[in-house]
Amino acid sequence: MGYLSSCNAESAISTCDSYNLTKKSLSNPQNKQFKLRKFRFADLESATNRFSESNFLGKGSHGSVYRAALDGGALITAVKRTTVNHSPERNTAASPAENEIETLSRVRNPRLVNLLGFGTDPIDGRKLIVVEYMPNGSLYDLLHKNDTRTFGLSKRVRIAIQVAKAIHHLHTSNPPVIHRDIKSSNVLFDGKWNARLGDFGLALRGHVEDVKVQCTPPAGTLGYLDPCYLAPGDLSAKSDVFSFGILLLEIFSGRNAIDLRFSPPSVVDWAVPIIRSGDYSEIFDRNVDVTADETAVRMLAVLAARCVRSTAEKRPAMAEVVQCLTAASKRLTSQVWNGFGRVRRRVRVTSPPLIEYEALVESTETVIVSSRRVRKVSGVTSEQVKGRSDGGCVGRSRSIGSVDEIGFGPLDGMKCGVSVKGMMSRSKSTGELQKRYGGIVLQMIRNPNVRELESSKLLVRFR
Numbered sequence: 001m002g003y004l005s006s007c008n009a010e011s012a013i014s015t016c017d018s019y020n021l022t023k024k025s026l027s028n029p030q031n032k033q034f035k036l037r038k039f040r041f042a043d044l045e046s047a048t049n050r051f052s053e054s055n056f057l058g059k060g061s062h063g064s065v066y067r068a069a070l071d072g073g074a075l076i077t078a079v080k081r082t083t084v085n086h087s088p089e090r091n092t093a094a095s096p097a098e099n100e101i102e103t104l105s106r107v108r109n110p111r112l113v114n115l116l117g118f119g120t121d122p123i124d125g126r127k128l129i130v131v132e133y134m135p136n137g138s139l140y141d142l143l144h145k146n147d148t149r150t151f152g153l154s155k156r157v158r159i160a161i162q163v164a165k166a167i168h169h170l171h172t173s174n175p176p177v178i179h180r181d182i183k184s185s186n187v188l189f190d191g192k193w194n195a196r197l198g199d200f201g202l203a204l205r206g207h208v209e210d211v212k213v214q215c216t217p218p219a220g221t222l223g224y225l226d227p228c229y230l231a232p233g234d235l236s237a238k239s240d241v242f243s244f245g246i247l248l249l250e251i252f253s254g255r256n257a258i259d260l261r262f263s264p265p266s267v268v269d270w271a272v273p274i275i276r277s278g279d280y281s282e283i284f285d286r287n288v289d290v291t292a293d294e295t296a297v298r299m300l301a302v303l304a305a306r307c308v309r310s311t312a313e314k315r316p317a318m319a320e321v322v323q324c325l326t327a328a329s330k331r332l333t334s335q336v337w338n339g340f341g342r343v344r345r346r347v348r349v350t351s352p353p354l355i356e357y358e359a360l361v362e363s364t365e366t367v368i369v370s371s372r373r374v375r376k377v378s379g380v381t382s383e384q385v386k387g388r389s390d391g392g393c394v395g396r397s398r399s400i401g402s403v404d405e406i407g408f409g410p411l412d413g414m415k416c417g418v419s420v421k422g423m424m425s426r427s428k429s430t431g432e433l434q435k436r437y438g439g440i441v442l443q444m445i446r447n448p449n450v451r452e453l454e455s456s457k458l459l460v461r462f463r
């Protein structure tokens with residue numbers, strides 16, 4: 001007898017107030033108060049404007065998803081309209097929709113795309129699943145359809161932790177839930193850009209020895225599927241760990257799980273040999289700053305390689321995965337704080353937009369100031385800067401130690417100030433005072449009321 005025949009979705013239903021689905025109530029996994037709603041088909045039809053194109057969110061292998069404004073617009077949800085007909089007389093096996101309703105009605109967590117209720121199409125008996133609406137798209141879109149230049153390592157690790165915690169919650173539920181379809185398109189972002197795990201169409205709830213688990217054929221998505229999972233009896237929580245490992249490699253590298261434009265096309269076949277050779281940073285997206293903390297970079301790369309090990313038993317449990325990701329995240333966060341002063345000066349938020357200047361010294365006392373954004377280059381000596389300045393040289397020191405030369409004046413037709421920082425030292429051979437090298441700080445005043453300070457790297461070299 002199928003598991004669902006003794007414990008179906010209908011049994012989990014009574015009336016429910018969806019407005020009570022607060023973060024607090026969701027964050028309590030033991031919350032037994034939440035009851036699913038059974039929506040009238042007519043209400044779902046009108047909430048989606050008759051499943052109109054304008055409400056269409058996307059299509060999956062089991063159906064189409066629509067945005068639905070229920071309860072007079074007070075409750076925004078996503079409605080999954082399944083394509084598989086599942087009339088009661090058809091067969092006894094559960095459709096993915098039945099399975100999703102059944103599983104999601106038992107596990108609630110703020111890291112999941114939670115079930116609110118469901119409805120049934122009166123004509124063909126198809127199930128409609130009503131879940132929380134995720135307005136910020138999927139992790140797949142974020143990684144593969146967007147500009148990832150500002151998608152730094154800390155943000156990537158934060159998302160990985162949120163997904164890992166969601167899977168950990170499933171694996172530690174009683175009975176455990178194995179998701180079986182962990183992939184970037186099933187990670188969606190809520191209104192606060194928190195990652196949530198969704199799509200429980202293939203999930204299995206029960207202990208590995210349970211009849212249902214033992215009788216369900218293997219399923220999943222190519223590229224993420226555990227190579228050890230060839231028969232129903234092979235399934236374990238470690239299959240999810242494998243898929244999560246692929247997801248980690250995808251998050252870190254920005255590469256698809258399978259991408260035919262690369263050789264080898266599989267992200268695991270490409271990344272694991274690189275990690276084994278010790279070139280940990282090589283697997284990270286070029287937009288990721290891997291110099292922030294080498295230990296964290298190594299921890300993350302090694303963790304991903306451990307998750308995709310070919311022997312399931314050697315893969316870490318999700319509890320360890322969460323722990324390791326959290327430790328790496330802490331390291332990365334502390335790096336940001338250690339270098340906060342430096343970072344803050346360099347990446348100061350600019351309003352109005354800051355034009356970045358790069359400065360190089362061509363020869364002693366000659367500074368080339370170039371604007372990267374406007375692509376103008378002008379040769380300016382420090383004398384010129386002082387000469388052009390309104391206020392002249394406002395500070396200068398020529399003793400051993402730091403050298404500061406500050407001038408204000410128009411550069412590139414713009415009112416700005418330049419501060420050259422250098423170091424004075426005495427030549428060992430001649431005993432003469434020398435300016436050796438220094439940095440440059442440009443203080444630009446585009447709008448006299450707004451001052452922006454941009455500190456360059458060590459761009460000035462005095463000979």
Ligand SMILES: Nc1ncnc2c1ncn2[C@@H]1O[C@H](COP(=O)(O)OP(=O)(O)OP(=O)(O)O)[C@@H](O)[C@H]1O
Pocket residue numbers: 057058059060061062063064065078080113131132133134135137138181185186188198199
């Ligand atoms: N709760 C939701 N809120 C907003 N958009 C959603 C929600 N659920 C799904 N979507 C969007 O609907 C589309 C289809 O989702 P669905 O989960 O049915 O399929 P999938 O995960 O993309 O593919 P497959 O079914 O093959 O696993 C996706 O593009 C997804 O971004």
